[in-house]
Amino acid sequence: MSITMRDVFIYSMTFEAVDILRIELRLPDGGDLPAFTSGSHINLKLNDKLTRSYSLINDASERHRYLIAVHKDEHGRGGSRYLHETARVGQKLQCSEPVNAFPLNEDANMSVLIAGGIGITPIWSMIQRLEVLGKKWELHYRARSREKAALLTELEALGRTRNINISYSNETMRDMCDVRAIIANAPDDADLYCCGPLEMLEVFDEVCAPLDVSRVHTERFQADGEIAVQGGFILKAVKSNMELEVKEGQTILQVLRDAGLDPAYSCESGLCGECQTRVISGEPDHQDLYLTEEEKESGESIMICCSGSLTPILEIDQ
Numbered sequence: 001m002s003i004t005m006r007d008v009f010i011y012s013m014t015f016e017a018v019d020i021l022r023i024e025l026r027l028p029d030g031g032d033l034p035a036f037t038s039g040s041h042i043n044l045k046l047n048d049k050l051t052r053s054y055s056l057i058n059d060a061s062e063r064h065r066y067l068i069a070v071h072k073d074e075h076g077r078g079g080s081r082y083l084h085e086t087a088r089v090g091q092k093l094q095c096s097e098p099v100n101a102f103p104l105n106e107d108a109n110m111s112v113l114i115a116g117g118i119g120i121t122p123i124w125s126m127i128q129r130l131e132v133l134g135k136k137w138e139l140h141y142r143a144r145s146r147e148k149a150a151l152l153t154e155l156e157a158l159g160r161t162r163n164i165n166i167s168y169s170n171e172t173m174r175d176m177c178d179v180r181a182i183i184a185n186a187p188d189d190a191d192l193y194c195c196g197p198l199e200m201l202e203v204f205d206e207v208c209a210p211l212d213v214s215r216v217h218t219e220r221f222q223a224d225g226e227i228a229v230q231g232g233f234i235l236k237a238v239k240s241n242m243e244l245e246v247k248e249g250q251t252i253l254q255v256l257r258d259a260g261l262d263p264a265y266s267c268e269s270g271l272c273g274e275c276q277t278r279v280i281s282g283e284p285d286h287q288d289l290y291l292t293e294e295e296k297e298s299g300e301s302i303m304i305c306c307s308g309s310l311t312p313i314l315e316i317d318q
């Protein structure tokens with residue numbers, strides 16, 4: 001399976017907040033981009049080595065552009081640093097169709113939205129939609145400081161009539177908003193959303209564990225599992241008729257790419273699902289957050305960006 005990518009170019013880059021750029025992407029011919037729904041992300045191919053996922057923050061009724069907000073992560077894997085330090089206005093990039101792994105339940109009576117840091121991006125897209133629908137919502141947004149908070153202008157423009165609670169943690173996200181209290185105070189019929197740092201998501205998952213899963217929605221920007229790089233197994237890429245050794249320190253994806261194959265992938269973190277590959281034989285060592293527990297137990301597929309093998313030989317459909 002390969003992803004359809006289309007050329008877009010950087011129409012503008014503007015300062016959004018300290019270490020956050022707002023980037024507008026358009027088609028070279030100025031035409032309409034594929035439609036999206038709130039909560040969607042796109043996968044951007046920045047160069048041969050870097051493909052990253054970014055949430056769309058513009059109004060989902062717009063077709064002439066995609067807007068993203070990119071936080072520069074000094075300790076990340078290079079995508080955000082590339083966009084902050086190397087990319088320029090006018091530069092071409094490749095962009096996937098929008099994918100929505102964090103959809104909004106538009107029928108909910110109430111939506112309780114919790115965002116930490118750059119996790120505000122998909123949440124803002126939801127707020128715009130909820131406003132169009134005239135639905136009830138409340139927002140709890142924790143950022144490190146006012147200077148480092150994205151989308152403040154838009155949120156403040158909504159005015160005091162909206163239930164918006166913005167707070168700052170003075171540089172340490174550990175001191176985060178009280179997710180437990182927010183969930184405890186939420187109406188029983190509210191849908192609950194959370195996007196933010198792993199610590200925040202862990203608390204959210206724990207508090208929401210007893211609730212009906214259809215009410216609980218999360219999106220992660222970073223996997224919390226360890227990427228499997230123990231190696232020490234033989235990888236058989238059956239379609240390509242190749243037998244490859246996966247050594248310590250390597251992922252299956254790296255080994256396939258080094259062998260000249262072109263498997264689909266995006267986040268390289270076990271989050272997006274782009275690299276899902278059918279397993280023909282062998283037992284995967286699942287490390288992703290994309291497959292359900294049942295899917296992992298079935299062993300029918302593997303996310304090759306982050307998972308390894310529990311058996312000496314793993315045969316996959318590549």
Ligand code: FES
Binds near residue numbers: 264272274288305
């Ligand atoms: S590339 Fe995103 S899950 Fe593997």
